[in-house]
Amino acid sequence: MTASRKVVVLDSGYDSYETERAILAPLDAEVVVRPCDRDAARVADAVRDADAALVRESPVTAAAIAGAPALKAIVRYGIGIDNIDLDAARARRIVVANVPDYGSEEVSDQALALFYGVVRRVAARDRAVREGAWNVSRHERMYRVAGRTLGLVGYGRIARAFERKMRGCGVARVLVSDPYASPAPGIEIVDLDTLCREADFVSVHAPLVPETRHLIDRRRIGLMKPTAILVNTARGPLVDEEALVEALAAEKIFGAGIDVYEHEPPRRDHPLFRLSNVVVSDHTGWYSEESVAELQSKAAEEVARVLRGERPRHWVNPWAQ
Numbered sequence: 001m002t003a004s005r006k007v008v009v010l011d012s013g014y015d016s017y018e019t020e021r022a023i024l025a026p027l028d029a030e031v032v033v034r035p036c037d038r039d040a041a042r043v044a045d046a047v048r049d050a051d052a053a054l055v056r057e058s059p060v061t062a063a064a065i066a067g068a069p070a071l072k073a074i075v076r077y078g079i080g081i082d083n084i085d086l087d088a089a090r091a092r093r094i095v096v097a098n099v100p101d102y103g104s105e106e107v108s109d110q111a112l113a114l115f116y117g118v119v120r121r122v123a124a125r126d127r128a129v130r131e132g133a134w135n136v137s138r139h140e141r142m143y144r145v146a147g148r149t150l151g152l153v154g155y156g157r158i159a160r161a162f163e164r165k166m167r168g169c170g171v172a173r174v175l176v177s178d179p180y181a182s183p184a185p186g187i188e189i190v191d192l193d194t195l196c197r198e199a200d201f202v203s204v205h206a207p208l209v210p211e212t213r214h215l216i217d218r219r220r221i222g223l224m225k226p227t228a229i230l231v232n233t234a235r236g237p238l239v240d241e242e243a244l245v246e247a248l249a250a251e252k253i254f255g256a257g258i259d260v261y262e263h264e265p266p267r268r269d270h271p272l273f274r275l276s277n278v279v280v281s282d283h284t285g286w287y288s289e290e291s292v293a294e295l296q297s298k299a300a301e302e303v304a305r306v307l308r309g310e311r312p313r314h315w316v317n318p319w320a321q
Contacts, residue, residue, distance in 0.1 A: 003030035006070075007303055008046050010036045011056035011077070014296060020054065023300040027307045040064065047071060052303045055084070057264070062088035073097065073306035075299050078286060080235055082208045086317040093319065097302040097312040100157065103291040108161035110285030111203055111233045114257025115166075117279035118229050119145060119201075121255075124276050143227055143254075146170030151199025153192065153215065154206035154234065155181040162203055163187075175199050178206070196223040201231070208235035218243035221253065228253045233285040236261040245271045248278060259285045 012035040021031045036042040036058040044064040047053050052073040065088045076098040089096050150171040152159045155178040177192040206212050216239040241262045247253050255277035302312045
């Protein structure tokens with residue numbers, strides 16, 4: 001017997017979708033996987049008969065939304081919602097939700113790993129030792145972490161988890177630049193220019209919206225100390241990559257740890273990849289086996305709430321009731 005509702009998964013990547021099926025089957029909803037590979041036209045075709053959509057990276061445009069008359073919910077597997085046209089969905093009274101309460105430990109772990117990879121030059125030393133080098137410590141300077149200043153651009157769940165871990169490493173001051181942050185013991189709320197000037201380590205955790213694109217731009221990179229380290233595990237376009245590459249190549253800052261890029265996947269000859277003072281990863285900060293299970297179940301539960309006529313827990317495009 002055919003289910004009366006259809007929930008379309010727009011991006012592949014998980015081993016199984018039995019979690020989503022188990023949660024949605026009691027609502028007479030069939031889960032159909034239709035990978036769109038970031039192609040807007042394929043998304044428009046995929047959602048045409050959908051009651052709800054689950055999405056990772058593929059763009060859900062105004063055109064796709066307009067062509068999906070039964071669509072009631074779009075749920076992002078994860079936190080960032082910059083690939084969904086929120087205004088078009090709101091105009092159609094289509095609920096958009098995300099899953100902000102997963103993966104904080106994983107992403108903050110990744111930020112910490114990238115940070116230490118840069119500060120202790122782990123990747124460069126790994127390559128050098130494999131090639132026969134030994135006792136070359138003074139060839140590449142390193143500096144102590146304890147007693148220095150951490151700057152957090154954005155102060156949500158992930159930034160606070162990273163702060164907790166960095167405090168265990170001995171940072172003496174924590175500067176926060178976030179228009180929504182409230183005063184709290186142990187942090188100093190400052191403007192972003194002050195943070196860039198005074199922080200030894202700058203970790204980016206802001207959401208990507210039009211106002212935050214290139215939030216860390218050429219001028220702000222120019223404010224940073226020559227010993228500063230920049231870590232970005234949030235969204236690539238928050239940082240002006242061209243300006244960052246220039247600063248790193250000229251050693252105007254010490255180094256960078258990068259998990260996200262302006263365009264993903266990055267091209268194989270990306271200029272960041274040629275620099276020895278950069279440690280990179282493949283937008284993998286969100287991942288652990290535990291976080292995948294948590295993400296799939298929480299995303300499916302948000303769809304279920306909407307199909308039951310309930311308010312989702314993390315509704316990102318609300319309208320007046």
